[in-house]
Amino acid sequence: MNANERSKVITHGVERTPNRAMLRAVGFSDSDFEKPIIGVANGYSTITPCNASLNDLALRAVDVLHEAGTMPQVFGTITVSDGISMGTEGMKYSLVSREVIADSIETVCNAQRMDGVIVIGGCDKNMPGGMIAIARLNIPAIFVYGGTIKPGHYAGKNLTVVSAFEAVGQHSAGRIGDAELLEIERHSCPGAGSCGGMFTANTMSSVIEAMGMSLPYSSTMAAEDNEKRESAAESARVLAAAVQRQILPRHVMSRKAFENAIAVVMATGGSTNAVLHLLAMARSAEVPLSIDDFERIRSRVPVLCDLKPSGKYVITELHAAGGIPQVMKILLAHGVLHGDATTITGQTIAEVLASVPAEPRKDQDVIHPWDSPVYPYGHLTILKGNLASEGAVAKISGIKHQKMTGPARVFDSEEACLAAILAHEIKPGDVLVIRYEGPKGGPGMREMLAPTSALIGAGLGDSVGLITDGRFSGGTYGLVVGHVAPEAAAGGGIALVHEGDSITIDAEKRLLRLNIPEEEFERRHAAWEPPEPRYRSGVLAKYVRLVSSSSIGAVTDLVS
Numbered sequence: 001m002n003a004n005e006r007s008k009v010i011t012h013g014v015e016r017t018p019n020r021a022m023l024r025a026v027g028f029s030d031s032d033f034e035k036p037i038i039g040v041a042n043g044y045s046t047i048t049p050c051n052a053s054l055n056d057l058a059l060r061a062v063d064v065l066h067e068a069g070t071m072p073q074v075f076g077t078i079t080v081s082d083g084i085s086m087g088t089e090g091m092k093y094s095l096v097s098r099e100v101i102a103d104s105i106e107t108v109c110n111a112q113r114m115d116g117v118i119v120i121g122g123c124d125k126n127m128p129g130g131m132i133a134i135a136r137l138n139i140p141a142i143f144v145y146g147g148t149i150k151p152g153h154y155a156g157k158n159l160t161v162v163s164a165f166e167a168v169g170q171h172s173a174g175r176i177g178d179a180e181l182l183e184i185e186r187h188s189c190p191g192a193g194s195c196g197g198m199f200t201a202n203t204m205s206s207v208i209e210a211m212g213m214s215l216p217y218s219s220t221m222a223a224e225d226n227e228k229r230e231s232a233a234e235s236a237r238v239l240a241a242a243v244q245r246q247i248l249p250r251h252v253m254s255r256k257a258f259e260n261a262i263a264v265v266m267a268t269g270g271s272t273n274a275v276l277h278l279l280a281m282a283r284s285a286e287v288p289l290s291i292d293d294f295e296r297i298r299s300r301v302p303v304l305c306d307l308k309p310s311g312k313y314v315i316t317e318l319h320a321a322g323g324i325p326q327v328m329k330i331l332l333a334h335g336v337l338h339g340d341a342t343t344i345t346g347q348t349i350a351e352v353l354a355s356v357p358a359e360p361r362k363d364q365d366v367i368h369p370w371d372s373p374v375y376p377y378g379h380l381t382i383l384k385g386n387l388a389s390e391g392a393v394a395k396i397s398g399i400k401h402q403k404m405t406g407p408a409r410v411f412d413s414e415e416a417c418l419a420a421i422l423a424h425e426i427k428p429g430d431v432l433v434i435r436y437e438g439p440k441g442g443p444g445m446r447e448m449l450a451p452t453s454a455l456i457g458a459g460l461g462d463s464v465g466l467i468t469d470g471r472f473s474g475g476t477y478g479l480v481v482g483h484v485a486p487e488a489a490a491g492g493g494i495a496l497v498h499e500g501d502s503i504t505i506d507a508e509k510r511l512l513r514l515n516i517p518e519e520e521f522e523r524r525h526a527a528w529e530p531p532e533p534r535y536r537s538g539v540l541a542k543y544v545r546l547v548s549s550s551s552i553g554a555v556t557d558l559v560s
Helices: 003-010 020-025 030-034 054-067 089-111 126-137 161-172 178-187 200-211 226-245 255-268 273-284 291-298 315-320 323-333 414-422 449-457 518-527 538-546
Strands: 037-042 071-076 116-121 141-145 152-154 157-159 380-385 388-395 403-411 431-434 465-468 480-485 502-506 511-514
Touching: 020 030, 037 054, 037 089, 037 226, 054 071, 054 116, 054 226, 089 116, 089 126, 089 273, 089 538, 116 126, 116 226, 126 141, 126 200, 126 273, 141 200, 141 226, 152 178, 157 161, 161 178, 161 414, 161 449, 200 255, 200 273, 200 323, 255 273, 255 291, 255 323, 273 291, 273 380, 291 380, 291 388, 380 502, 403 414, 414 431, 414 449, 431 502, 449 465, 465 502
Parallel strands: 037 071, 037 116, 116 141, 380 511, 403 431, 431 465, 465 480
Antiparallel strands: 152 157, 380 388, 388 480, 403 502, 502 511
């Protein structure tokens, strides 16, 4: 079967007539036109350590794809470093980059009629962006994660990038001096790889492994270790086999796969961003999934892993303890994982996990046994109320109090809130409200790592609440509620809060409420007027016109 005939089968009859002359110019010979053409979507970039080692993985994959009888074609896609842009206007482009990544991979693969694609990514939005594209395309595909960074070390402690953000708050509060702040900054990020706790990048890599769209153990490998390169090579072999067998992403990305992914997020103490990204991925795969599904699964799955940001350990330690397969086997053994869900290898989840023990090793404390969890229930809870009629996401791990009522301190931007924290204007019992930072209002739904880390560093993490229509970094913890929807820019309840209003956050009752009479709420809503748009041209202006509510994933391709 030649390339044209193969394409007709794979694309259900859509004619493809590749320009052979141009393909010869990039290395095709006569026999190569008989082979499947495989896209290698390479997120390599020196912008961020998360992506700095990806080209090595791409080159290794290309070699193996050639050996497997395919024709790999490499193309680039973008990345934004969340850690570098955090706390700046640049962070508005982070969630936008998820859409750009998805669109760029879809565009190249469809324009060039690829027969399969291997997506290689590192930083936070690379994973969901790549998976959204994979679901849209529905050609044989596999994801390769660039790997986690190894921990930094200072004063006998493991450091991550969040250590540097929290050190700013400690310094502002007078708890550390200039010299220690500098040393923490110098030692937090020692080399290549994505941020080293169960932050967003490692959460999403774990999600993809749990769904069966990447190889076992691959989501927790260190970027600088040789096993990561060999995993990329094996991923290429598996993809070549999937092309031959026509194992398609939507065979794998089923409702059961998404439920497995949510269970792993809960068990590992993963990022709040998993809610946003899984909703978006499901929509692209045409799988029904709602924000309420997270609450349903949370009630059945304990937190088994003691991982940063709220716990003790980093991802390299999780890997040494058995990685995501060990976590999944515990969940499978206790009936909260779908063992019959398929994977890109053609095996079921149960078959993949067959040789993994049902209980974690006793010589480690990273992964807890089922009957001795870190927390008895999942750590991500969905709150609703007059401040969030469509829902909001709270991360309740690592906090002493799951409910509070206090006076609102209202800020219409992240910068204004951070300035108040660093100026010591925030008191225990306050509820900070950061609004007009949602998908449309920001735009771009910035992460609030700078203010939340400053609160932790100042010793206020257990006594101050924070709600926002923006997002949180996977490195955030404390009594914080994000993804408040409808957002302020859409006239949601969060837009109606006045300075000093009483607000209740109650994770136990799953409630987020502005404590004013209903008549006053309606009066304020009737009087509210939308603000002038912050951007009138360029990518952010286009994003505002297209983006949906965070409650359905902040997607930009809703069917009208």
